[in-house]
Amino acid sequence: MSQSVKKKSAGSKKGNNTSAAAAAAATSNEVDDHSKKLNGARDSKNIGQDAASANSEVQYWAALASVTLVAVYVRFVKLGTPNQVVFDEVHFGKFASYYLEGTYFFDLHPPFAKLLIAFVGWLIGYKGKFKFDAIGDSYIENNVPYIAYRSLSAIQGTAIIPVMFLTMKTLGFSPLACLFSSIIVCFDNAQVIDSRLILLDATLILSVALSIFSYCKFSTFRRQPFTQNWWTWLLATGVSLSCVISTKYVGVFTYFTLGIAVCHELWYLLDYKKGLTLTEFGKHFFARFWALIVVPFTIYLYWFYLHFAILKKSGPGDAFMSSEFQETLLESPLAQHSKEVQYYDQITIKHKETGAFLHSHKHVYPLRYENGRISSNQQQVTCVQHEDAQSDPNNLWEIVPVQAEDDNVKGKDVHTNDIIRFKHVGTGGFLLTHDVASPLKATNEEFIVVYNETAISRYNETLFRLRLDVPGSSPKKQNQRKQIKTLATDLRVLHMDTVVAMWTHDDELLPEWAFKHQEVSGNKKIQDKDNVWTFDSINLQPTDPRTRYVPKKVKTMPFLKKWLQLQRLMFHHNNQLSSSHPFASQPDSWPLAMSGVSFYNNNEEKKQIFFIGNVIGFWLEVCFLSIYVGIILADQITRRRNCHLLNDRARSRLYNTLGFLFIGWAAHYFPFYLMNRQKFLHHYLPAHLIAALFSGGLVEFVCTDNSTDSAKSKAQLKRVKMAVIVALATTGIVWFFFYFSPITYGDITLTPDEVKARQWLDFKLHYAK
Structure with missing residues (x-):
């Protein structure tokens, strides 16, 4: 009021x-009328009083304590297993290290959750030396405080459970309903996995839960507008929403959910029958605009301000940004050792993925390979890995301009998109690739070194273009002309004549006739991510001015200009994530947990972590959602025939409280059908959380006497019936969780038969043979 x-x-x-x-x-x-609004909490005050009279507060707090302690156990137990990098820890652990070093990086997600992870590292004094380069890298060998990092996710994942319980209590549900909703998430395998690893999802889901809880608490003070409690919970809702949108952009779905409730409420208040003047209505509007739009957006901007303030050094994210932005960054240690590459420089060329150096020597490919195929019988080009690469002349290559620009004048810079030739320093020949199959890859082209007349007659076959590599960028970005520096510029070396990319691999080595070096070949799939090389070092003379380091002048750029540039890039690259992925899935498979994602495999011990939801819990949620739609349709049809089966209080609970939660689930689920980017099961977890809240509420609804005969008395909750339903459902959920716990925690080796027994639905588990 x-x-x-x-x-x-x-x-x-x-x-x-x-x-x-x-x-x-x-x-x-x-x-x-306040009891008839869309939001589920609008009749919660009276309902809450009724529930309190029927259920002792002791029952609520005992149930809350019990489920919270269980959540602590399932999320913290064996937190150090596995002691290796798992799935996307390779990204978010790396970003935390960049924050701790102040090195600029680029990511598709806003900074809030990543800053939290870095804050944990800062608290314990970690310097960020380890870069989480590959899944399976050992934390123990590299002295990484990974348990502290994972504890952050575990704490947040645990906190989700009491927040859910208190949300249900605020909405006026019984202890059993509160407990059941919490159990669905507490024992969900996917929720537990995401709450045990260095990922962003625990932060996201906790923020979603806090947003809904805060708004439900705010609803209990709607009849006391502009009081301290009213403002406190309205602002708490805004702060929670800012955490959602500052973690991942899918947080806009939570904004949409609460936005529907707010718009409906304002529409209700606009009615002249409610007795508000336009001035008073304006106060309500601007209070919500301030608390739910201005305050969250200001906090959102603050995390980006902190992001730019911390990341002051040049780093791997430079290539994504404009040159104006890059001039605002200090040079990192990498940049200090980086040198401008010039024509006629003698350089080493390093493959980015394998770390091997381009090499050649005075040995030729055998005329006939072991499999009977014929080679060119020309000088071998291979890749080698050793520490003294720069001192070996067979690893040095001179960059020679094309004949039209070859004036023998040194000091001219080499740029991306230039067409050049590579002259082998050790033997004096030119690098060439041609339409002859490589030794190990019959579909790829062979690389050789040719001399004298052959190099002249086959001149066009010695031409290569240096294409800038910017992951996920548009062709326009890759075609830009940019000065090439050692260490800092990622390149694709493209052959002009046959349009292949220079490539090497270490999964299979050449035979003894090539001294077991890595094969170098021409890859026709020029966009493959492992076609990337860098110019690693230059064989400089002591008198060369490039041997002296001259710090660059750091410029300034307005914060909002930085932010707008980064926003455009984040949205652009997010939309570019449309390539196929073996574990990507479509939204129609999520509610029934039809498929999952392989997070981790230990081939030696035959252990794995497979990301999959609790099938029992997921299917129960779908059943309850379907039952709700059936009840709504039945109520609408019967009322058309003037048959009123439900009393007004039951209908308020059905359309307002449960309706709000149903809309919340739909708003977090159906928009994914409109997205063209890669989608995975973890995108469903916020919707799963809200569906769990909904499920507890619907169980109580169907176990309550909602007939018109009970309209004049309190609705009677059939406790025994509800207890049986909750007990049976909980038994199934808990059984599934522990049955699949070996692939949730990755701590137990299963036999092939045990693995096959767990290949439900479309689960594609490892080690089933």
Whole structure:
């Protein structure tokens, strides 16, 4: 009830009786209508009082304590297993290290959750030396405080459970309903996995849960507008929403959920029958605009301000940004050792993925390979890995300009998109690739070194273009002309004549005739991510001015200009994530947990972590959602025939409380059908959380006497019936969780038969043979 209406009622003694009656009627209508709003908490105060009278507070707190302690156990037990990098820890652990070093990087997600991870590292004094380069890298060998990092996710994942419980309690549900909703998430395998690893999802889901809880608490003070409690919970909702959107952009779905409730409420308040003047309505509007839009957006901007303030050094994210932005960064240690590459420089060329150096020597490919195929019988080109690469002349290559630009003048810079030739320093020949099959890959082209007349007659076959590699970027970005520096510029070396990319691999080595070096070949799939090379070092003379390091001048750039540039890039690259992935899945498979994602495999011990939801819990949620739709349709049809089966209180609970949660689930699920980017099961977890809240509420609804006969008395909850349903459902959920726990924790080796027994639905587990 608005303060203005209260004042009108209180002051009616001095007015006429008609005015007093009108004010009283408006007051009465407002109180009645508040129980009929869309948001589920709108009748929660009265319902909460009824529940409190029927259920002792002791039951609530005992149930809350029990499920929270269980959540602590399932999320913290064996937190150090496995002691290797798992799945996307390779990204978010790396980003934390970059924060700790102050080195600029680029990511598709906003900074908030990544800053939290880095904050944990800062608290324990970690410097970020380890870069989480590959899945399976050992944390123990590299002295990484990974348990501290994972504890952050475990704490957040645990906190989700009591927040859910208190949300249900705020909405006026019984202890059993609160407990059941919490159990669904507490024992969900996917939720547990995401709460045990260095990922962003625990932060996201906790923020979603806090947003819904805060808004439900705010709803209990709607009849006391602009009071301290009213403002506290409205602002808490805004802060929680800012955490959601500052973690991942899918947080906009939570904004959409609460936005529907807020818009409906404002539409209700706009009705002249509610007794609010336009000025008073404006106060309500701007209070919500301030708390739910301005404050969250300001906090959102603050995390980016902190992001730019910390990342002051040049780093791997430079290539994504404009040159104007790059000039605002200090040079990192990498940049300090980086040198401008010039024509006629003698350089080493390093393959980015394998770390091997381009090499050649005075040995030729055998005329006939072991499999009977014929080679060119020309000088071998291979890749080698050793520490003294720069001192070996067979690893040195001179960059020679094309004949039209070859004036023998040194000091000219080499740029991306230039066409050049590579002259082998050790033997004096030119690098060439041609339409002859490589030794190990019959579909790839062979690389050789040719001399003298052959190099002249086959001149076009010695031409290569240096293409800038910017992961996920547009062709326009890759075609830009940029000065090449050692260590800092990622390149694709493209052959002009046959349009292949220079490539090497270490999964299979050449035979003894090539001294077991890595094969170098021409890859026709020029966009493959492992076609990337860098110019590693230059064989500089002591008198060369490039041997002296001259710090660059750091420029400034307005914060909002930085932010806008980064926003455009983040949205652009997010939309570019449309390539196929072996574990990607479509939204239609999520509610039934039809498929999952392989997070981790230990081939030696035959252990694995497979990301999959609790099938029992997921299917129960779908059943409850379907039952709800059936009840709504049945109620609408029967009322059309003037048959009122549900009392007004039950309908309020059905359409308001459960309706709000149903809309929340739909708003977090159906928009994914409109997205063209890669989608995975973890995108469903926020919707799964809300579906769990909904499920507990619907179980209580169907176990309550909602008939019109009970309208004049309190609705009777059939406790035994509800206890049986909750007990049976909980038994199935808990059984599934522990049955699949070996692939949730990755701590137990299963036999092939045990693995096959767990290959439900479309699960594609490892080690089934």
